[in-house]
Amino acid sequence: MHFDGGCIGSSSSVNDFSGYNTATESTCFSTKCPECGDEVFFIRHNGGSVWLDPPLGWPWYKHGCFYPEDKTSEFDGPALVTDKTSLELAEGSNLEIGIVKRTCVEANRNYTDIVLESAELESTEVRxxxxxxxxxxxLCVLDRAKDTIWPFYEPDYLFWLY
Structure with a gap:
């Protein structure tokens, strides 16, 4: 065991995410559509982006000006998620979607404070x-009804809120 955190001269690339960290590349904010002027949410994540119609609630409908060729689902319009199984899991849930902008992992790693950016000037802080x-x-989904949060594309990594 090394009390200073690692071997002298170690060049391990392992990141334990300790302490306070801020994301600068990903974002989520309310804005006006440059095509039609309607209110939309712009989400940039992992090198890509999407424009969503408000509110930022299930199933997160894509804004039509940017996705006119999308196949429509059995739901009201082209959605970020149209998988029927996912919809059944979400029924009765109060889901919010956003980008995790800041994390602060407690020294003993027993908990993490998270700031989820889900709209312009709106952030949700959870532990x-x-x-x-x-x-x-x-890009994460916060389910207040079930006190959970998970990465949108990795729903198996479920975290429980304090």
Whole structure:
């Protein structure tokens, strides 16, 4: 065991996400559509982006000006998620989507404080159990009804809120 955190001269690339971290590349904010002027939410994540119609609630409908060729689902319009199984899991839930902008992993890694950016000038602060530092910069889903948060594209990584 090394009390200073690692071997002298070690060049390990392992990141334990300790401490306070901020994401600068990913973002989520309310704006006007440059095509039609309607209110939309712009989400940039993992090198891509999407424009969504408000509110930022399930199933997160894509804004039509940017996705006119999308196949429509059996739902009201082209959605970010149209998988029927996912919809059944979400029924009765109060889901919010956003980008994790800041994380602060407690020294013992028993909990992580997270700031989820989900709209212009709106941020949600939650505390989750264990080390959830890897959520930094990820598009995540917050389920207040079930007190959980998970990465949108990795729903198996479920974290429980304190």
């Amino acid at each position: 989750v159990k264990n080390n959830a530092g890897f959520l930094l910069g990820k």
